[in-house]
Amino acid sequence: MAGKSRATNQKTEQAGGQPADGATNGTRLTGSEIIWATLDGEGVSVVFGYPGGAILPAYDALRKFPIRHVLVRHEQGAAHMADGYARASGKVGVAVATSGPGATNLVTGIATAMLDSVPMVCITGQVSSKVLGTDAFQEVDITGITLPVTKHNYVVTRAEDVAPVIREAFLVAKSGRPGPVLVDITKDAQQASAEFDFAAAAPKPHRPHPMLKTESASILQAAELIRSAKKPVILAGHGVLQSGAYAQVRTLAERMRIPVASTLLGLGGFPASHPLSLGMMGMHGEAWVNEAIQKADLLIACGMRFDDRVTGTLATYAPNAKKIHIEVDPAEINKNVKVDVALIGDLKEALEALLPHLAPRDAKGESAWVKEIEASKGECAVRDISNLPDSGHLYAAHVMHDLWRATEGKAIVVTDVGQHQMWEAQYYKHDEPRTLITSGGLGTMGFALPAAIGAKIACPDKEVWVIAGDGGFQMTAAELSTAAQEELDLNIAVVNNGYLGMVRQWQEFFYEKNYQSTPLLSPDFVKLAEAHGIRGKAVKTRAEVLSAVAEARGHQGPFLINFLVEKEDSVYPMIPAGSALHEMIRRPEKNPLVETARD
Amino acid sequence: MLHTFVALVEDKPGVLTRVASLFRRLNINIVSLTVGHSEKVGVSRMTIVCDASPTAGHRIAASLYKLENVLQVDDVGQLSHVARELALIKVAATPKTRSMVFELVEVFRARIVDLAPESMMIEITGVESKIEGLIQVLNENGDRILEISRTGRMVMRRGQHTSRVLEAMRVPGLETPDELKAEEVGSASDVLMAEEAGLRD
Missing domain, CATH: 3.40.50.1220 (TPP-binding domain)
Structure with missing residues (x-):
């Protein structure tokens, strides 16, 4: 399906402006066309989005431009995909959504990018400027809502402002400490026409920052x-x-x-x-x-x-x-x-x-x-656990370690948030920059799958692995459809321990093992994958890990492995929140995860 | 302690919200905030007084600079400056009690700007303590205060300090005579300070 829409784009692209070639002086375009022409001029080749009423004029004009649109299943996914795209490529990621609920669904993804300083531009449709502030259908004050979680945001009510504002948004997003920028464009601004001149819409140089100098x-x-x-x-x-x-x-x-x-x-x-x-x-x-x-x-x-x-x-x-x-x-x-x-x-x-x-x-x-x-x-530094005897248990750390060995540490790994995230950081050794993509500052569960889709689209030639827990994976599991529709060669490892694991660990350490609301019933993830037309496999023992990983790597298209790991395993060492760095909870003496010099 | 910042900001919708929201975000209470046109078209000048820890000044200024619409920030607290506030005070006064108020107004170098059968309006300009002094005396005299409207503090640095940022941006309407380019003219500033000390009201 995606392939088809891309072909359509290419067939009709001559209708649009080709701003990168600078041949657009004085071209009269609609605000909608200017949106895409400006994005094209900024070097954007893919956007992640979801159409709706207030952004429909823009979607109507999209076919004229050589820009790939990835249809997400929830706008949070669009923001995370743009984020993953930006982190993997170093370029500015772009997400598109309609007004109201489309825009508010972006907010978690925008905040995620804000806390981790990721350059991103979000374009939202807005009700017509004539009815702004009247509680019109699907109207929400998205610039007000996102004010504290964007680096900057804009409302555009006139077609002639579209190009200059989008260009400035790109400059703001990537300059200095990068961050997300939101551009809210009213429907009438999309429908009206204006002269489009990409070069003339260049933002004025960023104002000097007197504090920004090294003495x-x-x-x-x-x-x-x-x-x-x-x-x-x-x-x-x-x-x-x-x-x-x-x-x-x-x-x-x-x-x-x-x-x-x-x-x-x-x-x-x-x-x-x-x-x-x-x-x-x-x-x-x-x-x-x-x-x-x-x-x-x-x-x-x-x-x-x-x-x-x-x-x-x-x-x-x-x-x-x-x-x-x-x-x-x-x-x-x-x-x-x-x-x-x-x-x-x-x-x-x-x-x-x-x-x-x-x-x-x-x-x-x-x-x-x-x-x-x-x-x-000491002994805990000996981290090659390949010689450890199989105790019959499958530990998440073993999964990470085997993944690292199988991929020779060269894959882009996109993690969710929780125990598996920390195990990944401990046991998967990253030698190359931009090969670990993870939500650090905001700690957003549900980040991994959509961010990995963005990363895979940014780096189609790289091997990309999603590592997610059973909890976080279910927050955005609908994006499996997106991965299937885009026919992405994406490998997904669900580290499934039947708990919201990190919360359970805190309950174990600090709340007297009161496992309130952390045991979690999940669907059969292999069947869930199959329902999306995605191959899947369950792994219960350590002996199966490497062969399953090899199968996933050899498979063309998305592949999901459901790793059923030890249920009540914890991440060590751990510094309890509010303690000093040296007051850590150390690994238990006999830890099956760590190969000592004697093994 | 009280910090005073002068911020030059773009004159656009929503800029005040961004500035105010930043202080909310930092959990810092704004004591007063005045906004008006600056010497440049399209640039507004804010004077923000807030109550924060003595070391917070750097972080507040740096955070203000993170707002795209903020062009320049000056933490004037430690610098030599002139601070003024304007207040309108309406007091209940009958023809019998007016003369007392007239005397007070004279002493405080304030003005009567409205006179009605049962009230008077006083306009007073000065530093906060002067305005508070007048209010206190009015209260002590038993003059019933009906309304008070205060602008909050506005400040300007002494001497020939001028905005380097605006110069660099060449904001339309900004002419920078050569003699103004020197950022601070120390001696002139000192003379002015000495004069002002004598005039301080």
């Missing part, structure tokens, strides 16, 4: 702190990916022999297989990572925001460490953690300014600090 004195101060540090740690966040500062962070780490801890969203920004990589920090980070941060005398925070899931209680966070904060958003400086030196600006540029001031530390032989961290890892 050269601060650079020198930071360099001095780094040179004199004995126990430095780099904290690599999402900004490493957003800024594309992989090489610079790596140079800094290697030149000065500084170990690198990553936030959840920073995973992949520094290769997990690198000897200086510590892994994920924070609530479910390994003990040695958090202990290194607590013992450090210098933290170099690169594009991260000292989120509470990363710091634990602030009063005891890294008490001995000086802090350098390199960050594009001035409002993040001293927000949670008071820092000694702030380098405000693009991470890549700031590091490039900093690096010339740092002479390489003696390259031969690891520093005492790196050795100290190595020693603190």
Whole structure:
């Protein structure tokens, strides 16, 4: 079906403006046509959306333009797909919805993108400007509703404003600290006509931001702190990916022999297989990572925001460490953690300014600090669990580990939120940037499947895996239809433990095992997949994992594996919310998940 | 403590909501907020006074800058500036009691702008403490206050400080004579300050 509609697009595309070619001076188009012509000019080749009354004029004009439309099953899916598309590609994702309920359904997806600073443009239809504010059918004040969860939003009531506003929306979405932008376009603005000139609609240069500058004195101060540090740690966040500062962070780490801890969203920004990589920090980070941060005398925070899931209680966070904060958003400086030196600006540029001031530390032989961290890892660092004897239990960690081995760590993994998300972060080692896509800040269940659809469409040649729990998967499972309709070669792993697992874990640890409302009856996910024309397979034992994964990888088209894992397994280690980083709940002594040196 | 910000913002629908919503979001109470035209067409000037922790200034200014419609933010709290507020105060006064009010108005350098058989309206301009002083004295005298309307604080930095952001943007209507480009003229500013100290009311 999708193939057919794409073919139709191509057949008739000559009718539309071709703004990228600059041949549109003085073309008179309807507001609807201007929407697509402007998106085309901005380089958009695919949008995720759902039609409805107030956006119908725009949908009517879509066939004239070379833009692929992916029909979602719920507008939340459209926002997550645009988000996944943006995270996988680094480009701006676009979601389209109608007014009223279509627009409000986007909100969770917009907030998800806001909290994780993902560049996205959402276009919503709105009732005609003549009836704005009258509670007309399907009218909702979507700019009012999304004001706190968008970087900026616009109402467009005139056709001549469509192009300039959409172009400005793209600039806002991707500039500085990226974020979602919503453009609400009234029906009459879509129906009216205006002159369309893509070049003339270019936004004026972004207003200067006087706080957004790195003082050269601060650079020198930071360099001095780094040179004199004995126990430095780099904290690599999402900004490493957003800024594309992989090489610079790596140079800094290697030149000065500084170990690198990553936030959840920073995973992949520094290769997990690198000897200086510590892994994920924070609530479910390994003990040695958090202990290194607590013992450090210098933290170099690169594009991260000292989120509470990363710091634990602030009063005891890294008490001995000086802090350098390199960050594009001035409002993040001293927000949670008071820092000694702030380098405000693009991470890549700031590091490039900093690096010339740092002479390489003696390259031969690891520093005492790196050795100290190595020693603190102990047996739990031996993470190759392939030799562990099969105990008859299927642990989610084994699934993650086998997935990592089978895909050689090269797949794009899109996770949902909960226990499986943390196990993925612990057991799937990401060496490449933009290969882990996950909702970190908002923690949005239901994110994985639609975001993976967006990621697969952004990167059709990459292997894409959805990893979702049985709870979160059911929140947006309707998007299975979208994956089927788009004939996406998508692999789906449902990690099914019959509980809302992370909530159950909190109930186990902090609420005396009162499993209130967490046991969960699910449909047979294999049959559910089959009902959508999607192949599926259930896996109950560890012995079946690799063959099922191989079958899914070999299959053309979507494939779902229902992993029926250990029901009451917990994610270790864990720092209880509000505790200090070193006050963690460690793994039980005999943990079947961890291969020790003796195995 | 009280923080005072001057924000130059685009004159568009919804901008006030965005600014106000930001303070709501930060859980900071706005003490007063004045908005009006600035010297530039299409640019409004806000003076925002809010009660927040002493260290909150940086974060509030940085958060204001995150709003696309905000062109420039100045945290004037620590800087030398002139602050004024205007108030209209209506008091109950009969022909018999008027003369007392006239005397007070004279002392406070205020003005009577409306006179009715049973009330008078006073216009007073000055710093908050001066306005509060007049209100207090009126109350102590037993003059019944019927209505008070206060604008809230508006401020302007002393000296020849001018908006660098507007210069850089070349907002239509902004002419920047060369002599104004120097951001601060220290000596002139000091002289003005000294004068103002003498005049301070």
